[in-house]
Amino acid sequence: MGGTGSGKPMNLTLHVWRQAGPGAAGAMRTYAATDVSPDMSFLEMLDVVNEGLVARGEPPIAFDHDCREGICGSCGMMINGQAHGPWKATTTCQLHMRAFSDGDEIVVEPWRAAPFPVIKDLVVDRAAFDRIIQAGGYVSVNTGNAVDGNAVPVPKTDADAAMDAAACIGCGACVAACPNGSASLFTAAKITHLGHLPQGQPERHRRALRMVTQMDLEHFGGCSLFGECQQACPKEISIDAISRMNRDFVVASVMQAEERQVAGAG
Amino acid sequence: MAIDLNAKVPSGPLAQKWDTHRFEMKLVNPANKRKYKVLVVGSGLAGASAAASLAELGYQVNCYCFQDSPRRAHSIAAQGGINAAKNYQNDGDSIWRLFYDTIKGGDFRAREANVYRLAQISVNIIDQCVAQGVPFAREYGGTLSNRSFGGAQVSRTFYARGQTGQQLLLGAYQALEKEIAKGTVRMFPRTEMLDLVVVDGRARGIVVRDLVTGAIDTHLADAVLLATGGYGNVFYLSTNAKGSNATAIWRAHKRGAAFANPCYTQIHPTCIPQSGEYQSKLTLMSESLRNDGRVWVPKAKGDTRAPDQIPDAERDYYLERKYPSYGNLSPRDIASRAAKEVCDEGRGVGPGGLGVYLDFRDAIQRVGKDKVEERYGNLFEMYQRITDEDPYRVPMRIYPAVHYTMGGLWVDYNLMSTIPGLFVLGEANFSDHGANRLGASALMQGLADGYFVIPYTLGDYLARSAGMAPVKADVPEVKATEAEVRAHNDRLLGIKGKRTVSSIHRELGKVMWDKCGMAREKSGLESALGSIPALREEFWRNVTVPGSGVELNQSLEHAGRTADFLELGELMCRDALHREESCGGHFRVEHQEAGEAKRDDARFCYVGAWEYTGAGKAPALVKEPLAFENVHLATRSYK
Ligand SMILES: Cc1cc2nc3c(=O)[nH]c(=O)nc-3n(C[C@H](O)[C@H](O)[C@H](O)COP(=O)(O)OP(=O)(O)OC[C@H]3O[C@@H](n4cnc5c(N)ncnc54)[C@H](O)[C@@H]3O)c2cc1C
Numbered sequence: 017m018g019g020t021g022s023g024k025p026m027n028l029t030l031h032v033w034r035q036a037g038p039g040a041a042g043a044m045r046t047y048a049a050t051d052v053s054p055d056m057s058f059l060e061m062l063d064v065v066n067e068g069l070v071a072r073g074e075p076p077i078a079f080d081h082d083c084r085e086g087i088c089g090s091c092g093m094m095i096n097g098q099a100h101g102p103w104k105a106t107t108t109c110q111l112h113m114r115a116f117s118d119g120d121e122i123v124v125e126p127w128r129a130a131p132f133p134v135i136k137d138l139v140v141d142r143a144a145f146d147r148i149i150q151a152g153g154y155v156s157v158n159t160g161n162a163v164d165g166n167a168v169p170v171p172k173t174d175a176d177a178a179m180d181a182a183a184c185i186g187c188g189a190c191v192a193a194c195p196n197g198s199a200s201l202f203t204a205a206k207i208t209h210l211g212h213l214p215q216g217q218p219e220r221h222r223r224a225l226r227m228v229t230q231m232d233l234e235h236f237g238g239c240s241l242f243g244e245c246q247q248a249c250p251k252e253i254s255i256d257a258i259s260r261m262n263r264d265f266v267v268a269s270v271m272q273a274e275e276r277q278v279a280g281a282g
Numbered sequence: 283m284a285i286d287l288n289a290k291v292p293s294g295p296l297a298q299k300w301d302t303h304r305f306e307m308k309l310v311n312p313a314n315k316r317k318y319k320v321l322v323v324g325s326g327l328a329g330a331s332a333a334a335s336l337a338e339l340g341y342q343v344n345c346y347c348f349q350d351s352p353r354r355a356h357s358i359a360a361q362g363g364i365n366a367a368k369n370y371q372n373d374g375d376s377i378w379r380l381f382y383d384t385i386k387g388g389d390f391r392a393r394e395a396n397v398y399r400l401a402q403i404s405v406n407i408i409d410q411c412v413a414q415g416v417p418f419a420r421e422y423g424g425t426l427s428n429r430s431f432g433g434a435q436v437s438r439t440f441y442a443r444g445q446t447g448q449q450l451l452l453g454a455y456q457a458l459e460k461e462i463a464k465g466t467v468r469m470f471p472r473t474e475m476l477d478l479v480v481v482d483g484r485a486r487g488i489v490v491r492d493l494v495t496g497a498i499d500t501h502l503a504d505a506v507l508l509a510t511g512g513y514g515n516v517f518y519l520s521t522n523a524k525g526s527n528a529t530a531i532w533r534a535h536k537r538g539a540a541f542a543n544p545c546y547t548q549i550h551p552t553c554i555p556q557s558g559e560y561q562s563k564l565t566l567m568s569e570s571l572r573n574d575g576r577v578w579v580p581k582a583k584g585d586t587r588a589p590d591q592i593p594d595a596e597r598d599y600y601l602e603r604k605y606p607s608y609g610n611l612s613p614r615d616i617a618s619r620a621a622k623e624v625c626d627e628g629r630g631v632g633p634g635g636l637g638v639y640l641d642f643r644d645a646i647q648r649v650g651k652d653k654v655e656e657r658y659g660n661l662f663e664m665y666q667r668i669t670d671e672d673p674y675r676v677p678m679r680i681y682p683a684v685h686y687t688m689g690g691l692w693v694d695y696n697l698m699s700t701i702p703g704l705f706v707l708g709e710a711n712f713s714d715h716g717a718n719r720l721g722a723s724a725l726m727q728g729l730a731d732g733y734f735v736i737p738y739t740l741g742d743y744l745a746r747s748a749g750m751a752p753v754k755a756d757v758p759e760v761k762a763t764e765a766e767v768r769a770h771n772d773r774l775l776g777i778k779g780k781r782t783v784s785s786i787h788r789e790l791g792k793v794m795w796d797k798c799g800m801a802r803e804k805s806g807l808e809s810a811l812g813s814i815p816a817l818r819e820e821f822w823r824n825v826t827v828p829g830s831g832v833e834l835n836q837s838l839e840h841a842g843r844t845a846d847f848l849e850l851g852e853l854m855c856r857d858a859l860h861r862e863e864s865c866g867g868h869f870r871v872e873h874q875e876a877g878e879a880k881r882d883d884a885r886f887c888y889v890g891a892w893e894y895t896g897a898g899k900a901p902a903l904v905k906e907p908l909a910f911e912n913v914h915l916a917t918r919s920y921k
């Protein structure tokens with residue numbers, strides 16, 4: 017799990033991005049975090065700093081968070097230039113202060129990507145992710161339409177592969193870590209999850225076509241297979257998903273072109 | 283005037299009630315559905331499933347959540363699984379058995395008809411979720427896997443690794459997004475409901491605050507659904523997400539919705555113990571771990587040896603000893619109390635003696651480390667990240683923590699509160715779990731309410747209310763409610779005192795945990811009924827909320843929620859004090875027999891619903907008697 021924490025309280029210096037609102041000019045501000053226990057989570061450390069700020073009548077540092085268990089995908093910040101900080105496969109809320117040492121300077125910034133505009137301080141707008149799902153990240157089955165759960169057997173390996181991809185928490189670390197600001201890993205994770213299951217087959221190609229198109233419309237960058245996304249992903253989603261997405265997308269594009277031809281010929 | 287608690291349970295035999303009722307309910311014809319507008323507050327399992335299903339039927343739906351995306355609702359954090367009476371394991375399960383286990387697990391304080399319907403619907407839920415592409419765990423043959431949960435002797439829990447809630451919620455979220463794309467649902471993320479608009483005695487809208495701009499607005503409709511989750515955060519420290527709150531249900535309560543059984547709280551036995559004063563939340567270690575982990579403490583008081591230095595003969599596997607037939611899978615209330623008992627005896631382990639061991643040594647020897655890793659790997663990693671200890675080598679240290687609230691707004695069989703047109707779904711209502719919820723039953727209930735109950739019962743209400751006049755935005759009730767919300771926020775911002783919101787919330791939590799937690803006593807509850815109002819006064823005199831109301835202001839959000847907890851906490855203590863019996867999660871020290879909860883069916887076999895009577899006035903208790911016609915009221919035994 018790394019970290020050089022010694023069990024003793026630490027004194028740290030934070031450099032935090034402060035921005036009053038959407039479109040406002042932001043700047044880095046420096047704060048002292050004193051008496052930090054190595055057993056604190058990163059967000060608990062920020063809580064303590066914020067309590068101090070509030071007590072002094074200053075606005076606390078705004079950041080998104082909710083579950084604090086690494087599953088809701090709310091939290092996320094660049095910590096010393098790394099999405100979610102130094103621990104592998106760990107969200108910011110699960111990062112613990114034993115990852116740092118007494119005297120460390122820590123730079124904390126919001127996700128930086130054009131499709132994720134800053135709302136305030138470390139809070140960004142990730143609604144583009146929801147719109148990508150709206151474009152096709154589902155199975156079109158209305159309530160009441162289902163057959164028995166065991167009617168269609170699903171090989172365990174497929175179910176497991178689907179689950180691996182479905183573990184995505186939609187935090188946006190992949191976009192923040194990518195030099196191009198691409199949302200390919202996020203989009204591919206959903207395409208891969210549903211693509212591994214029989215229930216996802218009827219809409220498989222339409223899904224890939226529409227989700228990838230939406231991703232482009234949101235101005236996410238293209239994928240150059242740098243692999244930074246996979247490194248930063250707190251759920252260790254594999255970059256293989258992206259190849260799968262690309263295959264589905266190509267097939268879908270060819271099918272669409274053929275359909276157009278047929279329609280045109282008719 | 284006392285409110286009328288007519289549960290509207292359909293007549294006829296238990297097994298046919300829901301079918302009969304479905305047939306008898308009125309329908310709204312498809313062309314008319316488009317004319318009705320429904321507000322769904324909450325996007326967790328209950329809210330997302332309801333919003334999607336109602337939109338599919340053709341209603342105009344608005345859906346609200348305070349997170350930045352509906353996918354982040356607290357349901358996402360559920361780990362262990364969801365129950366369903368599929369009997370795929372051929373191990374003797376049935377709808378009747380799930381019904382019975384749930385009624386018994388709830389210590390005979392739930393409504394029979396609701397629980398039976400829940401068990402019936404459970405099987406459809408699994409089918410629906412599979413169809414949506416929820417990647418449930420599978421066997422090599424391709425069929426669905428099951429595991430066991432507490433309070434059951436059959437294997438009926440379906441799961442997706444340790445992320446069942448996540449996968450079920452994503453299924454519902456995706457169904458919701460599909461409707462948003464079609465324009466049938468308008469989604470309002472980062473939006474908080476701050477009040478309910480009641481016109482001519484019916485729920486007709488909500489007042490909301492846009493959490494980014496601070497704008498306050500009123501949305502009007504034909505019906506309002508609250509699916510806003512539980513209120514465990516009244517204790518400050520709980521396993522709930524940080525934002526989970528009681529504001530929506532509490533403000534609806536103050537507008538006339540009765541609050542049922544507020545004191546029924548579930549304390550989960552297996553959570554990671556608190557590590558310091560800065561602690562912001564407690565982390566659950568799924569109940570599924572009790573399938574393989576064995577719970578123990580040293581037999582001797584104050585034994586400070588490392589766990590591996592304590593030989594078996596000197597260990598007390600107290601759950602196996604006291605409850606041989608359920609052992610480590612005893613229900614939560616019982617397992618939590620047993621942990622508290624051994625810690626109170628001075629046999630607890632870890633800092634402050636507030637912990638017991640959950641040991642996987644034997645499981646690792648029996649099935650191998652790989653198998654244990656496959657089953658619980660992600661939980662073990664989470665434990666290690668938080669505690670810096672390796673549970674493959676050192677037993678986990680666990681301690682009970684507040685987890686779930688069985689109480690909530692009172693609803694009838696149709697999930698309608700005492701305010702016509704206000705429906706309440708999921709953890710926010712009180713309906714199905716009595717005084718204690720069994721593991722893996724909250725997900726089941728949330729989805730049952732949203733996918734399979736509300737689509738019928740809402741239609742019936744709307745069909746019977748045909749001719750209800752549309753509400754205009756300038757009627758006095760609407761203007762007054764919005765003005766009150768603005769005044770409330772301005773007041774919070776204007777105090778400019780010396781204490782932070784968190785410090786007061788924490789203090790409230792401590793009072794609640796000490797006096798209204800795992801064990802409750804008359805004297806303690808009475809003292810809390812003195813200290814909570816005093817703390818509330820301190821809050822309104824001395825809290826400080828920086829910033830303004832016209833921006834993203836997380837302190838203001840927290841202040842509003844804490845103000846409501848400071849009122850709800852008092853009602854919980856009042857309810858706990860009045861209920862002079864022990865049942866499920868409500869353990870009154872004065873009422874026990876050989877250390878086990880002692881119910882008093884002669885005096886307390888009812889739902890205790892509280893009516894708000896005005897600021898500073900004592901709330902009124904209204905009772906819904908519980909009739910058990912199909913099961914025998916027995917003393918719960920897991921021995
Ligand atoms: C750690 C953990 C593990 C669990 N594991 C299991 C399990 O394995 N099996 C099981 O059956 N149960 C489990 N539970 C319980 C279960 O997860 C919850 O009871 C259930 O998910 C609640 O769902 P819900 O839809 O009622 O509410 P929630 O999921 O809490 O959703 C509430 C929604 O309401 C919104 N909201 C709240 N207030 C407002 C407001 N004022 N304005 C606007 N929106 C608002 C929120 O944004 C959110 O969208 C677990 C609980 C926890 C804490």
Ligand code: FES
Nearest residue numbers: 082084089091109
């Ligand atoms: S707060 Fe939920 S993932 Fe970090």
